[in-house]
Amino acid sequence: MIRDRVVLITGASGGIGRAAAVExxxxxxxxxxxxxxxxDADRLKxxxxxxxAMGGRQAANRDAVPAVTLLTADVTRPEDVAQMxxxxxxxxxxxxxxxxxxxxxxxxxxxxxxxxxxxxxxxxNFLGAVNTIHACLxxxxxxxxxxxxNVSSLAGRLVPPYxxxxxASKFALNAYSHSLRQELRKDGIRVCLVLPGPVxxxxxxxxxxxxxxxxxxxTPVLSPGQVAGAIVALADHPRREVVVPAWLTPSGWxxxxxxxxxxxxxxxxxxxxxxxxxxxxxxxxxxxxxQRLL
Ligand SMILES: NC(=O)c1ccc[n+]([C@@H]2O[C@H](COP(=O)([O-])OP(=O)(O)OC[C@H]3O[C@@H](n4cnc5c(N)ncnc54)[C@H](OP(=O)(O)O)[C@@H]3O)[C@@H](O)[C@H]2O)c1
Numbered sequence: 001m002i003r004d005r006v007v008l009i010t011g012a013s014g015g016i017g018r019a020a021a022v023e024x025x026x027x028x029x030x031x032x033x034x035x036x037x038x039x040d041a042d043r044l045k046x047x048x049x050x051x052x053a054m055g056g057r058q059a060a061n062r063d064a065v066p067a068v069t070l071l072t073a074d075v076t077r078p079e080d081v082a083q084m085x086x087x088x089x090x091x092x093x094x095x096x097x098x099x100x101x102x103x104x105x106x107x108x109x110x111x112x113x114x115x116x117x118x119x120x121x122x123x124x125n126f127l128g129a130v131n132t133i134h135a136c137l138x139x140x141x142x143x144x145x146x147x148x149x150n151v152s153s154l155a156g157r158l159v160p161p162y163x164x165x166x167x168a169s170k171f172a173l174n175a176y177s178h179s180l181r182q183e184l185r186k187d188g189i190r191v192c193l194v195l196p197g198p199v200x201x202x203x204x205x206x207x208x209x210x211x212x213x214x215x216x217x218x219t220p221v222l223s224p225g226q227v228a229g230a231i232v233a234l235a236d237h238p239r240r241e242v243v244v245p246a247w248l249t250p251s252g253w254x255x256x257x258x259x260x261x262x263x264x265x266x267x268x269x270x271x272x273x274x275x276x277x278x279x280x281x282x283x284x285x286x287x288x289x290x291q292r293l294l
Pocket of ligand 1: 011012014015019022037038039043052064074075076100102103104105124143152154195196199200201202
């Protein structure tokens with residue numbers, strides 16, 4: 001176990017980021033100082049309460065350095081991110097683990113998801129990561145075994161239909177991470193990528209399983225805790241990238257090497273859905289009518 005780490009997590013007001021905060025607290029037995037970042041102060045407070053219940057200590061409970069510090073910031077605003085880094089500088093003077101997890105998702109037909117949505121997703125998912133890493137680099141250079149963990153997505157490898165802008169933002173994040181990893185290696189800063197499949201969080205609510213976010217049969221829907229476990233494992237033992245769950249790793253290779261196979265897979269999924277939909281009105285009608293439709 002690594003003790004007394006300084007960890008900053010963006011997107012910590014819910015989902016995977018909150019679960020990561022809990023997992024760091026659990027594995028480090030509350031010895032780490034967590035900086036939790038998000039736009040929504042109330043939801044950040046909930047994260048702090050959950051972490052506290054796991055054994056983290058908050059400012060009010062401690063005379064020395066608080067173990068959990070909540071930072072309200074929009075990662076698309078460089079001034080917010082600079083302020084965030086300045087607070088870390090003032091309080092701990094260093095950063096050991098940076099988890100870049102803030103993100104947004106939109107799914108839908110290309111006619112509906114135009115350039116405005118695409119720009120927002122790029123601003124949050126890609127430029128937000130660049131802003132955060134850029135502001136935190138001086139702190140990481142003073143960190144102990146410093147690690148940057150970028151939370152990307154399997155959609156950054158294996159691209160489903162109706163998700164072009166989101167997938168593009170994750171492709172950009174992947175490329176940025178690969179370059180940064182090579183650049184910072186000589187300085188002892190490790191850069192890792194996490195590529196999760198679908199996770200049960202607010203982000204996918206009302207989308208997953210809907211007409212624009214269907215997943216091939218058998219694809220698991222993960223809990224935020226499963227991804228959090230992978231994040232903390234990377235902080236302890238940095239690797240270039242991990243797919244969660246690990247057994248989906250070959251599907252990522254498939255997406256990169258053989259996009260035509262992926263086309264076929266999604267085409268089959270869509271065709272099956274289309275056929276099922278066609279048959280639905282027949283459910284209440286006669287067997288003969290169903291057979292006619294088939
Ligand atoms: N859920 C999935 O299926 C899935 C799969 C693969 C990868 N991921 C990735 O995992 C990461 C976390 O997503 P999640 O599933 O945990 O979703 P979530 O529960 O919706 O959490 C998203 C987090 O990002 C923060 N955020 C969004 N826009 C922000 C901004 N402009 N500035 C600062 N913070 C911002 C949100 O906080 P505020 O609203 O308080 O700002 C929230 O804490 C994302 O990068 C996502 O792309 C998710």
